Amino acid sequence: MTEPLTPKTAVTYVRSLPLARDFFGDAPLAAEPITEGNVNLIFRVYDQTQPTRSLLLKQALPYAWRYPDFKMPVDRARIEVGILRIEGRYCPDQVPQVYHYDETNHIMVIEDLNRHLVMREALMRQRRYPHVAQHMGIFMARTLFYTSDLYLSSGEKKALVPQFINPVLCKVQEDLVFTQPYIPHPNNRVTPPLKPLVEELVYADDDLRADIFHYKERYMTHAQALIHNDLHTGSIMLNQEETKVIDPEFGFFGPMAHDIGTYFANLALSYASQEAHAAEESARASYRAWLLDQIQETWHVFEREFLALWEREGNEDWPSDRFKQRYLAQLLQDVAGFGAAEMMRRLIGMAHVHDFWTIEDETLRARAESLGLDIALRWIKHRQGVHRIEDLTQLAADARPLL
Ligand SMILES: Nc1ncnc2c1ncn2[C@@H]1O[C@H](COP(=O)(O)OP(=O)(O)O)[C@@H](O)[C@H]1O
Ligand SMILES: [Mg+2]
Incomplete structure (x- = not known):
């Protein structure tokens, strides 16, 4: 089974992506969990020198993270990304951008709506x-x-x-x-x-x-x-x-x-x-x-x-x-x-x-x-x-x- 992300691995993970260089350059990165949701693991990864420069990692586990007895298929991440991309084609201003999708670990990297x-x-x-x-x-x-x-x-x-x-x-x-x-x-x-x-x-x-x-x-x-x-x-x-x-x-x-x-x-x-x-x-x-x-x-x-x-x-x-x-x-x-x-x-x-x-x-x-x-x-x-x-x-x- 895929390992659930932690704040530490979230940073390493982002560093390993080709988009990290364009997005963050060499800036020092940190991650914080976002715990408002019930279903998926979510982390904000941000530039420590400029915290509003950030993106979001959302990972689907085979269960709802807040209620681990509640089993949910990881395929939902593929569906979410597929729909965000279709919605983004017809309505780009009304959805967060998808920067990357990792279908092995069911992790999507998306736009952080930190002013919303x-x-x-x-x-x-x-x-x-x-x-x-x-x-x-x-x-x-x-x-x-x-x-x-x-x-x-x-x-x-x-x-x-x-x-x-x-x-x-x-x-x-x-x-x-x-x-x-x-x-x-x-x-x-x-x-x-x-x-x-x-x-x-x-x-x-x-x-x-x-x-x-x-x-x-x-x-x-x-x-x-x-x-x-x-x-x-x-x-x-x-x-x-x-x-x-x-x-x-x-x-x-x-x-x-x-x-x-x-x-x-x-x-x-x-x-x-x-x-x-x-x-x-x-x-x-x-x-x-x-x-x-x-x-x-x-x-x-x-x-x-x-x-x-x-x-x-x-x-x-x-x-x-x-x-x-x-x-x-x-x-x-x-x-x-x-x-x-x-x-x-x-x-x-x-x-x-x-x-x-x-x-x-x-x-x-x-x-x-x-x-x-x-x-x-x-x-x-x-x-x-x-x-x-x-x-x-x-x-x-x-x-x-x-x-
Ligand atoms: N793109 C985003 N930018 C900033 N915050 C977000 C974004 N997506 C989700 N959030 C925050 O995370 C919470 C849970 O997100 P949501 O997508 O509903 O996750 P879940 O499906 O796991 O419940 C939201 O209520 C919001 O506070
Ligand atoms: Mg949800």
Whole structure:
């Protein structure tokens, strides 16, 4: 088995690469571990005389480094690099550069985003970013369009799909997003005051399960485009000028609406969690309005760019304007459905998010979570009435804390 990197071997490793001379010259190097993630070993290697001159090593081990009992195939590193390169071809400004990939040791050497914050943490502090809607709309439109059957020839697409078969990581999402949160499963973590509501509104509702399983089946069978498959606000790093999407190790050919819905769901989770984070009522209302604007603006950018690309660069296989309209209309309704599943799994499943975890007062946390739950239930139950993005944000605005 490959040896896990340490700060010491990370430096020796970088020194041994041809790119080290160009990047660092003879400067003295040091390495520090980055421990925010759960899955991979990550080190920042930097010039000690100029610490912002740096790069990142990310190594996949056959298990999640924080939870060694959780086995994960090292092939995820090949998938992550393959997707970063494809995304980089169509959207170079929105992903970290890949400098090197070592397929024997499953180590990628990538651009260090040392002037960027993780978007989830920034939203918890009510930060606003003037370009993120534009950047994320373009990112999703391009990465999804250029890997779909609307652009690729039928043969090219079929040759690409098997390169991104990702069974173990997909099963994690099938279980954690689309199965466990809707049954009283031992992995679920529910804030105690929220429990009676979850029993009543989720576990006892077989119609809800039927709706969710509709999306689970789409997730498992609809190889529509090469999706990121974990496009939450923890997979986005940004500042006032730039937005970068990181960590596509879960990627595979799946439904476009899962990526778009996951992103919108995490904006809606931030909206709900502001119940506890925003200092006072007017600041909260104003920040919430900004978050809902983000959903609207991102969709508008996405739709405009996607249709323009289809018009300009689409293949000849779909000669129907009506079909294009239907495609986008269906996508928007599916965004509501997939978005609801992502919200529920973060609120009542196994993998929770910082937005709520950090609320220490259990009563307040449950209240904020109940607002998130109400948004999710409205999105999935009323998705067939979503004809414009404003219908989706209105459903969020109408939601109320249920506790
Ligand atoms: N290119 C990067 N530049 C700077 N920091 C990064 C970069 N990629 C990841 N990070 C930091 O490492 C953390 C974990 O990264 P992530 O790619 O999500 O790893 P994992 O898949 O192991 O969870 C991120 O939350 C961020 O703080
Ligand atoms: Mg990851």
